[in-house]
Each structure stands twice: as C-alpha cells, then as structure tokens.
Amino acid sequence: MGQKSIETFVGFFILLALAGLVMLAFQVSNLTTYQGKDTYDVSAQFDNIGDLKIRAPVTVAGVKVGQVAAISLDPKNYRATVTLRLNRSANNIPTDSSASILTAGLLGSNYISLAPGFADQFLKAGDSISETHSAIILEQMIGQLLFSVNKDKTADTDSSTDDASKS
Amino acid sequence: MIAFVQRVGRLGLSICTELGSASFFLSKSVWRKPRSGQKLHLLAHTLFNSGVLSLPIIIVSALFIGMVVGLQGFNILNKFSVTSELGQMVALSVVRELGPVVTALLFAGRAGSALTAEIGLMKATEQLDAMEMMGVDPLGRIMLPRLLGGFISLPLLTIIFCAIAIWGGDLIGVRWLGVDAGAFWSNMQSSVDFRLDVINGIIKSAVFGVVITSMAVYQGASAIPTAEGISHATTRTVVYSSLIVLGLDFVLTAMMMGGW
Structure with missing residues (x-):
C-alpha cells in the first residue's frame, strides 16, 4: 500500500476519534446542551x-x-x-x-x-x-399527611373526652 | 533449605535484571535527540498498523457491548420502572470502565501480539543486526515509531469505542425497547461529567497504551530468536499485558475515586 493511502487512512482514523471526542463532550457529558432546530x-x-x-x-x-x-x-x-x-x-x-x-x-x-x-x-x-x-x-x-393524621387523632380524643364528660 | 533460598534469590535477581534491562531499553528508545521530520512516515505506518487496522474489531465489539449493556440494564431497571436512567447506566459503565479496559484487552490481542511477532522475527532473521551494521540505529528506526504509534492509537481507539458503544446502547434502549430519547440523553448528560468521567477514562487508556506497547516491543526485542522463542514472547505479551491492564485498572480507579 502506498504512503499516500496510508496517510489518508491515518487521517480518517484521527478524524473519527476527534468526532467521537466531540460526541462524548457535547452529547454524552454536560459540557453543553443540545440545540434543536425548528x-x-x-x-x-x-x-x-x-x-x-x-x-x-x-x-x-x-x-x-x-x-x-x-x-x-x-x-x-x-x-x-x-x-x-x-x-x-x-x-x-x-x-x-x-x-x-x-x-x-x-x-x-x-x-x-x-x-x-x-x-x-x-x-x-x-x-x-x-x-x-x-x-x-x-x-x-x-409531613403534611402525618400532621393531619395527628390533628385528626387529637380532635378525636378531644371529642371523646368531651363525650365522656357529657355522659 | 539452602537450595530453596537460593532459588528464590535467583528468581528475584532475574526479575530485577529483566525490569532493569526493559527500562533501559525503553528509555533509550524513547528519549533520544529529535531529528529531521522524515521519521513521520514511519509513525504514520505504525499508526496505520496498530490503529487503523484495529478499527474493525474495536467498532464491532463496541457495538455489541453497548447493545448488551443496554439490554441487561433495561431488564434490571425495568424492575424498578426507572428505565429513563438507562442512558446514565450505559454511558457511565462504558466511559469509566468498559471502554478503556475492553479496548486495551482487544488492543493487546490485536496489535500487541503483532508488534511482538514482527520485532521478534526481525531479530530472528538478523534484520536488526544488519541495520546496525549499515549504521542505522534500530532503536530509532524500528522501536521508537512503534512505541509512539501504540501510545497514540490506544486513546484514540478508546474514544471511538466509547462513542460507538453509547450509540449501540441508544440503538437498543431507545429505538428497540422504547425508552424516551430525551430522558435517555438528558439523564446521561446530567450524570456524566466531562472531566471526572470522560477525561479520566482517556487518561486510563493512555496509561494502558504505554504499558501494552512497551511490553510488546520489549518482549519482541528480547525474544529468543527461534520460532519457539517468538511464539513464547507473543504469548507472554498478551498474557502479561492483559493481567497488568486489569490490575492497573483497579489501582487507577481507586486513585481517581479517591479524588486524586
């Protein structure tokens, strides 16, 4: 294989790696956000x-x-x-x-x-x-649920004590 | 008893001698006065041999590894109905571990063994000696371009591996299994850090590249110049460099996780 074609292949290899790095940087990691169109x-x-x-x-x-x-x-x-x-x-x-x-x-x-x-x-x-x-x-x-449940309970006990005192 | 101690001592001495000669040999090949740019075509040639010719195996295995991680991850995450985290799982496992390690193992088998066999055969057929007789330094002409080619091509191959494996995970997760593409990529983006994950993975692969290529070139140059010696040297290259890669991977991961 000639020197020219070897250099071309190596160039393609390096460009492919650079494209991969760009994808890892911009698409996979948080360097920037993807810009959509339309x-x-x-x-x-x-x-x-x-x-x-x-x-x-x-x-x-x-x-x-x-x-x-x-x-x-x-x-x-x-x-x-x-x-x-x-x-x-x-x-x-x-x-x-x-x-x-x-x-x-x-x-x-x-x-x-x-x-x-x-x-x-x-x-x-x-x-x-x-x-x-x-x-x-x-x-x-x-938290709100627990609070309201507790409130209901105290209200219940209050009313029951009221009932007890009434009766 | 004395014989046993003697054997241990001989073993220790031979290991030290081996390590010493290897480091002398490698440092002599790498640290030399830079000369005219005509060596670049030698570097291009080794980049072609160890980089471009490794591309098919790297691309195919990256695709399959990304796909199988996507499939396995989907099945596990589906139990907790958090399949939207699939992108994060695929990207992190590929970028941090699978990418550098699997690429290094494949590179050791594909390019490392070829380097050892090539240099070993040059030695067996006395090409290296002939070169020296002609006044050409075989360290600069044969070893240096091969070492540099390996150092450069493994990180590049790792980057390509990671990109293709993540694309394979996307292929399985999003196109086939129906994970939402936005959630897949957004969870991936929000959890993968460029410096901590991507750059550290590339640093790992650069270390592996130095180790594998040095091992391959040294084993070739120190091979016993017979057919059997070359086959032993090739085997040693693949076995030792695979073991060192796996061991070093643990050490490097521990160092990187420790905030080093």
Whole structure:
C-alpha cells in the first residue's frame, strides 16, 4: 500500500476519534446542551421545580412536544423560571394552558405536562405560561399527611373526652 | 533449605535484571535527540498498523457491548420502572470502565501480539543486526515509531469505542425497547461529567497504551530468536499485558475515586 493511502487512512482514523471526542463532550457529558432546530421557546414560573432537569420532556396529554431548555432563579420573586423549548409542530397550544411538573413513576425523573386551555390565541415564542403547578415533593406530602393524621387523632380524643364528660 | 533460598534469590535477581534491562531499553528508545521530520512516515505506518487496522474489531465489539449493556440494564431497571436512567447506566459503565479496559484487552490481542511477532522475527532473521551494521540505529528506526504509534492509537481507539458503544446502547434502549430519547440523553448528560468521567477514562487508556506497547516491543526485542522463542514472547505479551491492564485498572480507579 502506498504512503499516500496510508496517510489518508491515518487521517480518517484521527478524524473519527476527534468526532467521537466531540460526541462524548457535547452529547454524552454536560459540557453543553443540545440545540434543536425548528423550535420556539416559552417560559413558565414555578414555586418549586423539585428535581426537574434540563432536557426533561414536555408533554401534552402524554405526547412529547418539547423539552426543558433552561432553568434559572428569578432574583425578584424567588421563583424558578423554566424555559420550555417546544417543537414547531405543536404550535397550537392555547395561551391559557397550565403547566405542571409531574413525576414519571414513583422514582422516575420529573417532566412537565401542559394542560391545554380554551383561549383562541396560541402560545408564541417569548410568551409565558402564567398558570403553573409546582412539583409535588414527597417529603412535604408525607409531613403534611402525618400532621393531619395527628390533628385528626387529637380532635378525636378531644371529642371523646368531651363525650365522656357529657355522659 | 539452602537450595530453596537460593532459588528464590535467583528468581528475584532475574526479575530485577529483566525490569532493569526493559527500562533501559525503553528509555533509550524513547528519549533520544529529535531529528529531521522524515521519521513521520514511519509513525504514520505504525499508526496505520496498530490503529487503523484495529478499527474493525474495536467498532464491532463496541457495538455489541453497548447493545448488551443496554439490554441487561433495561431488564434490571425495568424492575424498578426507572428505565429513563438507562442512558446514565450505559454511558457511565462504558466511559469509566468498559471502554478503556475492553479496548486495551482487544488492543493487546490485536496489535500487541503483532508488534511482538514482527520485532521478534526481525531479530530472528538478523534484520536488526544488519541495520546496525549499515549504521542505522534500530532503536530509532524500528522501536521508537512503534512505541509512539501504540501510545497514540490506544486513546484514540478508546474514544471511538466509547462513542460507538453509547450509540449501540441508544440503538437498543431507545429505538428497540422504547425508552424516551430525551430522558435517555438528558439523564446521561446530567450524570456524566466531562472531566471526572470522560477525561479520566482517556487518561486510563493512555496509561494502558504505554504499558501494552512497551511490553510488546520489549518482549519482541528480547525474544529468543527461534520460532519457539517468538511464539513464547507473543504469548507472554498478551498474557502479561492483559493481567497488568486489569490490575492497573483497579489501582487507577481507586486513585481517581479517591479524588486524586
């Protein structure tokens, strides 16, 4: 085999390795986020986003229509601003739709579900979704549940003592 | 009793002699005055032999390893219904462990044995001596390009292996078993750290490359110049370098996990 073709093959080999490194850097690890095409961004503010991650799916009725592009903290009102990158094909979402953060399964990752509203206008790039429901934090729920159970018990015992004193 | 002690002493001395001559030989081959760029075509040739010609076996085994990790991982994660974490599992196991180690083992079998046999045969047919008689230094002409070629090509092969294995996991997990592509890649991205996982994997493979290539070249150059001697040297190359790779992998992982 000639020197020229050997050098060509080695060049291809090195280019292939560089392409692999670029994939490992930008696609596999967290150096940057993937830029999709044919999308538009809308934002939504949540009181608590729980464990929501960038690139988590955004769904309407369970069908994926986009993904979370960015998450930041609003410095004025201390709420989380989530940028949703929606596909152009899903361009008929009403402006009064509501966004809620749900969990896939008991231990699964979080995603955003959009519930369509009834307005005639549709969401455009740069719009924001005003009606949002925060992530459900399991620990808080358990805490509230325990609290309410305890309250019920004390109420029960109070009423029973009342009954006893009456009788 | 004395005979036993004597045998232990002889063994120890021979190991030390071997290690010493190997390190002298390798340092003499690598640390030399850089001369004109005409050596580059020799380097290109060894890069072709040990890198490009290893590509088919690396690509095929990477694809299958990525696919089987995806399949096994899916079955396990499915029990806990957290299949969205499949990407993370595939990427971390490939980038941290399977990529560097399996590539190094394949490289030892594919390129290391070829290096040993080639140099051993050159020695057996007295080509090395003839070269020296002509005033060409065989260390610079034969050993150095082969050493450098191995040092360079194993990390490159490891990067290609990792990329293709992760693509194989995607093929099985996302295309076949129906894991959501966004969750697959986003969980992977959020859990794989470029410096801690990817760069450390490449550092590992660079160390393995130095070990395997040095072992192969030294075994070839120190082979007994007979047909049997060359076959023994080739076997030793593959066995020793595989064992050293597995042992070093543990040591390096322990060092990297310890925040070193």
